[in-house]
Amino acid sequence: MEVGNPEGLVGLAEMRIEAGDWAGAERFAQQAADAGELGGLNYMARKLAEAGDWGIAERFAQQAVSPGSANALSVLAEMRAEAGNWEEAERFAQQAADAGNLNGLLDLAEMRLKEGDREEAERLFHQAAEAGNPKGLAGLAEIQVMRKDWAGAERFAKQAADAGGIDVLAYVVESRVNTGDLLGAERFANKAAEDGEFEGLMRLAQMWADAECHVKAEQAFQRAINIGSPGALEGLAELRAESPEDYERYELDSEGALAEPWEWPEPRPRA
Structure with a gap:
């Protein structure tokens, strides 16, 4: 060797x-x-x-540990957290962060949030955000949505987007929906869709469906389907009061209608 x-x-x-x-x-x-x-x-x-x-x-x-890489420390942090040893987990995560790897802090923050400890999660997300990490900012936006602090959610989501974060503008859409700015919600959902982010469109579709604007709701679901939303087909089927199972089985034709069931062609007769 x-x-x-x-x-x-x-x-x-x-x-x-x-x-x-x-x-x-x-x-x-x-x-x-x-x-x-x-x-x-x-x-x-x-x-x-x-x-x-x-x-x-x-x-x-x-x-x-090497410059910008401390994967093993991040893994140890996650393993300690899974064992319930938060003090040791944070020590490893902090060592990784000091070496330029923020994954440990972000993983800890997510785990804290799942356990319902928003304050600790927020502290860890803040630490990652202060280092310019867009996932830290997105985590802060998520916490503000949980608190129904729509202005705060929008502020952090915009900062995350500016820092290169993806899948964050949905928080801005949520903020605009809940403050009654429906046109603003639509504008940000469309902007997110241009970057391939479908969560904003899904929230927009639900908003229009709740307002009984079915044409606009269908348009939003259609756009979400086109950029790969796994739940948009089901949402569209429910909006049309049709079978979600059929939509998942046959999908849609080019006009947006439920396609005909596909059948295996009959074999050609031999000459």
């Missing part, structure tokens, strides 16, 4: 781990790292953590 083939060395390290040969695995992982490939050290850190040897796992995770 040539030292110049770091991917192969990582593969050997993984095989040694599966065989229980930690010393051999470390040797191959270190050779790969010396050649610029940190995957072996990352893998060792994760496997050691799974085995409960957190001290050595952290050592390998620290060895695997």
Whole structure:
């Protein structure tokens, strides 16, 4: 095995781990790292953590840190959080963030939010947002929607969009709907659709359906279908009081109507 083939060395390290040969695995992982490939050290850190040897796992995770990359530390943070050890989880996430990797903080924030701890989630999202991360800003927008702080949701969503975030303008649409600015909601939903974001269109379609503007609701559902919304077909079927199962089975024709059931053509008779 040539030292110049770091991917192969990582593969050997993984095989040694599966065989229980930690010393051999470390040797191959270190050779790969010396050649610029940190995957072996990352893998060792994760496997050691799974085995409960957190001290050595952290050592390998620290060895695997490079400028802008601290994947192993982020993984350790997530694993500690899943075990309910939030203090250790945040310590690993902060180490990863200090090395330029904010994934650990964002994962922790999402987990906190799912558990209903909005204050802790907001604090972690703020920390990521202060580093210019659009996902942190999007998380703050989501929390403001939960609080029905529509102005705050819109402010953070716009900041996230400006920072390169995707799937965030739906929060602005939600804000405009709830403050009665229906034309503004439509404008932002259309802007989001130009970037391939369908959640705003789905909210817009529901808004028009609630207002019994079925033509506009259909148009919004159609646009959402065209850019890949998985729920738009069902929404359109329900709006038309037709079977969602048929819509999912046969989909729509070029005119937006339910297509005819497709049948296998009869075989041509032999000459």
